[in-house]
Amino acid sequence: MRIVRLAGITAVLFSLLWWASQWTHRHLGTGLIITAGTVGLVDEYLMRLFPAQIEPAGPGGLGVR
DSSP states (O other): OHHHHHHHHHHHHHHHHHHHOHHHHHOHHHHHHHHHHHHHHHHHHHHHHSOOOOOOOBTTBTTOO
């Protein structure tokens, strides 16, 4: 799910950057790398600040009886 969220956020931010700046039209690869890098960095910091809470499995594992 984390990959899907990162891909979605990157697509939205890059499309906003695409419409807002002529620079992006001229430097497509650089703009995409900067956008993806920024989203990845922010996501990494958020995951470190708010780690996922994993619930332990109940007796019997994943519901197999």
